[in-house]
Amino acid sequence: GESVGLHLPTLSVQEGDNSIINCAYSNSASDYFIWYKQESGKGPQFIIDIRSNMDKRQGQRVTVLLNKTVKHLSLQIAATQPGDSAVYFCAAPPVSNDMRFGAGTRLTVKP
Amino acid sequence: GAGVSQSPSNKVTEKGKDVELRCDPISGHTALYWYRQRLGQGLEFLIYFQGNSAPDKSGLPSDRFSAERTGESVSTLTIQRTQQEDSAVYLCASSLGGHEQFFGPGTRLTVL
Numbered sequence: 638g639e640s641v642g643l644h645l646p647t648l649s650v651q652e653g654d655n656s657i658i659n660c661a662y663s664n665s666a667s668d669y670f671i672w673y674k675q676e677s678g679k680g681p682q683f684i685i686d687i688r689s690n691m692d693k694r695q696g697q698r699v700t701v702l703l704n705k706t707v708k709h710l711s712l713q714i715a716a717t718q719p720g721d722s723a724v725y726f727c728a729a730p731p732v733s734n735d736m737r738f739g740a741g742t743r744l745t746v747k748p
Numbered sequence: 749g750a751g752v753s754q755s756p757s758n759k760v761t762e763k764g765k766d767v768e769l770r771c772d773p774i775s776g777h778t779a780l781y782w783y784r785q786r787l788g789q790g791l792e793f794l795i796y797f798q799g800n801s802a803p804d805k806s807g808l809p810s811d812r813f814s815a816e817r818t819g820e821s822v823s824t825l826t827i828q829r830t831q832q833e834d835s836a837v838y839l840c841a842s843s844l845g846g847h848e849q850f851f852g853p854g855t856r857l858t859v860l
Contacts, residue, residue, distance in 0.1 A: 669847055680752070680839050680851030681791070726790060730847060738783075738791040 649745045656714040658742045660727035663708060667729040672701060672712045675741070676723045684712070684725075714744075722746045752852035754840050760858045761830055769825040769855045773842030781849060782815055782825050783839040791839065797823065830859045 650656045662670070669688045673681035687694045687701045687710075694701050700713040710727050724741040753772045761767050773780050782794040793807040797817040808814070812830075817823040827834055837856050841849035 671847060678853070680841070680853050681849075682851065683848045686847060738793075740790040 646740065647743045647745070649747060650717050652717060652719060652746050652748050654717055656712075656717045656721070656744055656746075658712045658714075658725045658744065660710040660712075660739055661708060662710060662727070662729040664729050665705075665708070669730070670701070670703060670710050671728045671730070672699075672710075673726045673728065673738075674721075674723045675726065681726060717744075717746050719746045719748060752840055752842050752850050754838075754852040754855050756855060757853065758856045758858075760860065762860050763832060764829055766826065766828045767830055767857060769827075769838050769857070771823045771825070771840030771842075771852060773821070773823070773840070774850055776820075777842035777844055777850070778820055779843045779849075780817055780823050781841045781843075782823070783841070784809075785837045785839055785854070787836070794825070794838075827857075830857075832859050835859045 648656060648658060667689060669686050671686040672684045674684050675681040685694060685696045685699050685701050687703050689705065692703050698715045702711045702713070712725060714721055722745055724743050726738045726741045728738045752774055755770045759767055771780065778799045780797040783791040784794055785791050794813065795808055795815045796804040799820065803815070812828045815823060815825045823840065825838060835858050837854040839851055839854045841851045843849045
């Protein structure tokens with residue numbers, strides 16, 4: 638069956654450094670891929686998405702890279718700030734709009 | 749309201765009791781999702797409502813779980829004869845039918 642998983646459960650970075658969060662997926666039918674951020678005690682919040690026909694998309698301080706050859710997705714956060722500390726999920730919804738989320742990576746930003 | 753709201757925010761119940769969780773989606777959002785999130789884990793899809801179409805119930809873990817939605821407004825998730833393994837945060841999300849979902853704060857359910 639389809640699965641979406643993350644390589645690392647935790648990531649700790651120094652404030653100001655760049656962060657890279659990785660995600661592997663198995664559902665080749667996904668038209669797009671999404672990153673969500675979940676702060677403690679809150680629901681997930683949409684960060685950025687990328688369509689399957691793209692390999693890179695940039696937002697404000699964030700960049701998502703998609704490598705369909707190896708079914709790998711990454712989220713890059715530039716100049717990581719304490720407010721970026723959260724759990725980050727990738728999601729790869731199949732055509733039916735049924736979202737599949739990975740287990741998440743907990744990002745901790747050290748001052 | 750400005751966002752998705754859920755109630756109660758916390759629910760503690762005894763094993764075997766029934767619970768009802770409520771979700772108020774963003775006004776006008778046609779799609780509504782329920783997810784379960786166990787401690788330290790990802791989001792587990794439960795059920796999906798889209799407009800007047802039959803809901804996608806493929807994620808419901810057992811027949812103790814059911815959900816209803818009134819038109820394109822409020823939804824309730826009911827868990828009958830709760831078990832300790834039902835303890836989790838239950839998240840609701842709504843969308844306009846596209847892929848960006850707006851999540852509520854969740855209901856933390858504890859079954860003793």
